[in-house]
Amino acid sequence: MATTQHDDIVKLIDQIYAAKSQLVSSKGDSNGLGFSDEVQKHHLAKLATDARKLALALQEPNAAFWDLVRRVWCQLRERSTSTQSPSTDRPADESAFTPQCSLLAPIKVSQDMGVFRWLQNHPKATATELATASGGDESLIVRMLRPLVAEGLLAEAGEECYSLTDRGTAFSNPAYEESISFAIDFMPIVLSNPTFFRENGYREPRSHEGLETPLGAYFQKPGYGFFDYLQDHPSVQKTFASAMKAQLKPTYLASTAYPYGEKLASRSTQGDEAVALVDVGGSRGETLLEIKNRYPEIKGRLVTQDRQATFDSITSKPQAIELMVHDIFAEQPIKGATAYHLKRVLHDWSDEECRTILKHVMAAMEKGHSKLLIMDVVLPMTSASFSQAMSDHSMLTFGGKERSEKQWYELLSSVGLKIVKIYQGAEPEALIECEKD
Numbered sequence: 001m002a003t004t005q006h007d008d009i010v011k012l013i014d015q016i017y018a019a020k021s022q023l024v025s026s027k028g029d030s031n032g033l034g035f036s037d038e039v040q041k042h043h044l045a046k047l048a049t050d051a052r053k054l055a056l057a058l059q060e061p062n063a064a065f066w067d068l069v070r071r072v073w074c075q076l077r078e079r080s081t082s083t084q085s086p087s088t089d090r091p092a093d094e095s096a097f098t099p100q101c102s103l104l105a106p107i108k109v110s111q112d113m114g115v116f117r118w119l120q121n122h123p124k125a126t127a128t129e130l131a132t133a134s135g136g137d138e139s140l141i142v143r144m145l146r147p148l149v150a151e152g153l154l155a156e157a158g159e160e161c162y163s164l165t166d167r168g169t170a171f172s173n174p175a176y177e178e179s180i181s182f183a184i185d186f187m188p189i190v191l192s193n194p195t196f197f198r199e200n201g202y203r204e205p206r207s208h209e210g211l212e213t214p215l216g217a218y219f220q221k222p223g224y225g226f227f228d229y230l231q232d233h234p235s236v237q238k239t240f241a242s243a244m245k246a247q248l249k250p251t252y253l254a255s256t257a258y259p260y261g262e263k264l265a266s267r268s269t270q271g272d273e274a275v276a277l278v279d280v281g282g283s284r285g286e287t288l289l290e291i292k293n294r295y296p297e298i299k300g301r302l303v304t305q306d307r308q309a310t311f312d313s314i315t316s317k318p319q320a321i322e323l324m325v326h327d328i329f330a331e332q333p334i335k336g337a338t339a340y341h342l343k344r345v346l347h348d349w350s351d352e353e354c355r356t357i358l359k360h361v362m363a364a365m366e367k368g369h370s371k372l373l374i375m376d377v378v379l380p381m382t383s384a385s386f387s388q389a390m391s392d393h394s395m396l397t398f399g400g401k402e403r404s405e406k407q408w409y410e411l412l413s414s415v416g417l418k419i420v421k422i423y424q425g426a427e428p429e430a431l432i433e434c435e436k437d
């Protein structure tokens with residue numbers, strides 16, 4: 001059970017306010033009875049800790065989760081860059097396993113020991129209780145939980161006694177647990193970036209051919225893409241699909257930015273047999289299911305297309321959504337649908353590869369009727385957030401790219417697509433509505 005975020009925030013503001021009084025009274029001390037420099041330093045350090053905790057507590061839990069994962073990756077990558085001079089041959093990923101560097105490790109160990117789930121069901125627990133519940137060493141639990149308290153995922157309800165913070169609740173959710181496993185599996189590959197770019201003349205990957213991407217080079221497999229990697233590693237495929245799910249926010253899942261109902265219902269005039277929406281690269285059909293539930297006025301078939309391996313990982317098939325195995329690099333078999341959807345697909349590919357994918361969709365679109373709805377991040381031209389910037393870095397590792405508005409216009413106009421409007425909702429991705437020019 002989480003302590004409420006509101007209570008945490010109010011308590012931290014009180015602490016910061018109290019620190020302000022102490023700082024003010026320590027300044028300009030004329031009779032020697034005030035704080036010494038050392039005491040003042042101590043108060044400033046405490047203030048810095050509380051200010052950081054306040055900033056963490058102010059984050060929305062889902063955003064906080066991904067921010068944390070990306071920060072850990074970034075911290076590790078910076079470390080691997082800074083500890084490696086161009087003249088040494090030390091592999092970049094060696095530092096991936098430097099234990100004090102990775103917060104993901106104590107998070108994962110704590111998840112595996114059931115700490116988050118236990119605290120989800122109990123207001124607080126001592127290390128002794130957690131040791132009894134998990135069968136682990138009490139002293140190990142104390143060491144695992146210390147950084148999680150410092151990071152604001154747990155709060156201390158006394159010495160060696162813990163409760164879950166609002167920010168920490170995400171970590172007891174099974175989809176988020178899988179996301180941590182995925183982040184750990186993928187970490188050595190992310191950390192090969194410094195070596196890769198040094199050896200490749202600091203050039204952006206232009207395709208997935210040869211050893212053009214950090215991922216292909218890491219496995220020394222020409223043309224090896226992220227989805228080949230998933231296919232070769234079924235357990236990672238499963239954690240990746242869960243990680244994708246953990247990014248979806250059920251309350252505004254991909255469907256508030258764009259008025260699907262209003263835009264598509266009136267256009268689906270050809271009866272129930274016509275295809276209303278094809279979600280190309282739509283994973284396990286969650287997006288279409290959400291759209292269907294939210295906009296029952298949309299008539300016609302809803303088809304999710306993806307690779308066989310993705311469908312193989314489905315445990316229960318979504319109701320009323322057709323699943324079709326389709327390769328995005330092959331001819332689009334469904335012609336003249338009201339709309340084609342490409343959500344978080346194009347950011348996996350280079351510009352040249354995106355042109356191939358887009359040309360196949362365009363060949364199936366009926367001019368004046370079909371729309372192409374691209375849902376992806378549209379990076380601002382300046383002041384991208386840390387999360388947006390690091391999301392682009394994750395894509396870079398396997399040859400993909402997050403694009404700015406200018407880059408989207410360039411890419412889409414290069415194949416003859418016109419942007420009708422860019423819709424931005426609460427979700428991180430925007431929806432780019434396109435038509436054939």
Ligand SMILES: C[S@@+](CC[C@H](N)C(=O)[O-])C[C@H]1O[C@@H](n2cnc3c(N)ncnc32)[C@H](O)[C@@H]1O
Nearest residue numbers: 227244281282283306307310326327328343344
């Ligand atoms: C980043 S995921 C996005 C999934 C989904 N659209 C979403 O937003 O949750 C990219 C999807 O593209 C699919 N994909 C990758 N290569 C593909 C290919 N050659 N043909 C069909 N689907 C592919 C993957 O299996 C994966 O489901």
